[in-house]
Amino acid sequence: MLVDYNKPTLPDLGQQSKWLIEEVAPGLPAEMRSEFIRAAKDTSRIRSMPVAHYPATFPSIRGYVGLGDHANQRHPLTGGGMTCAFNDVLRLAKSLAVIPRLRGNDVNDMAEIEDRIQKAILQYSQKRFLHCGSINILSWALYAVFQSPPLRDACLDYFMLGGDCVDGPISLLSGMELSSLTLLFHYYRVMIFYLLNTVTCTGAYSCRDEKNPVSPKNALMRPFSW
Incomplete structure (x- = not known):
């Protein structure tokens, strides 16, 4: 189960366990409350992960491309990461599809192909907001609303x-x-x-x-x- 801890610093595992039992458990359905408390008492099973929020930077590095969460991350509340990742793959594939071949016979030929690949990556990075922009905004907007x-x-x-x-x-x-x-x-x-x-x-x-x-x-x- 994912539980949001919306505070500046994360306490030790003992305090996390106490918080889960005393503050989170009472708000859960009665049918799952006892099992949740049992799991929360075992501090060895509690895992924490910070929510990352950063923009895509890969177009500035030649020959490097980011897909999915590697391109940029959103709040996990909406579970939109895989949707963005699959659409990233489709959009990048369409950008690369116009290049007739990806291997050259000499240095000059390969340099030209690399330039075309870089243009395809740049085109993909400029247009990916079309399929991930609303999902990214919605994830953070819903998080703010549900707070x-x-x-x-x-x-x-x-x-x-x-x-x-x-x-x-x-x-x-x-x-x-x-x-x-x-x-x-x-x-x-x-x-x-x-x-x-x-x-x-x-x-x-x-x-x-x-x-x-x-x-x-x-x-x-x-x-x-x-």
Whole structure:
């Protein structure tokens, strides 16, 4: 299980175990809580990994190309790394496909081929944002949203509306929709939905009755037409 520790410094394993048991475990479903606590007590099984966030730098090094996370990383929350990696491979292959051959017969011939390869790599690096830009932005935007309980609840309320409120974000996450305008559209819809729910308290998730989850109060309400 991946658990986000959003603090400046990481404590020792004993403190990590205590934090997992006392602060994380209570928020888990009852069915998995005991097993989670059992695993958290074994400090030898706790592993930590910092989240890297860096831009692509490989075009500045001749003959070197980065694919997937080696090109640039995003927050792992959305699991978009493999989607970006596969699309990187396809885009680079298309850029290299225009080169008729990759081996030369003499030094001058090889120098010309190397120049064409470098141009293909540069073209790939300049255009890869078309398929990974929205995924990268969405990963960090969702991470910021889920850090705030009110915004997180508003996001879940939005998903519970179904239809395009789910299809749109999922198409962005899966790389099926690449438009950054679509990303902005859904992002601001969630923000507006949050403001409306704050005033009207009609969110199916944020305004649910936790003591009676099947009560009419939890019925899906759609007071506003999108």
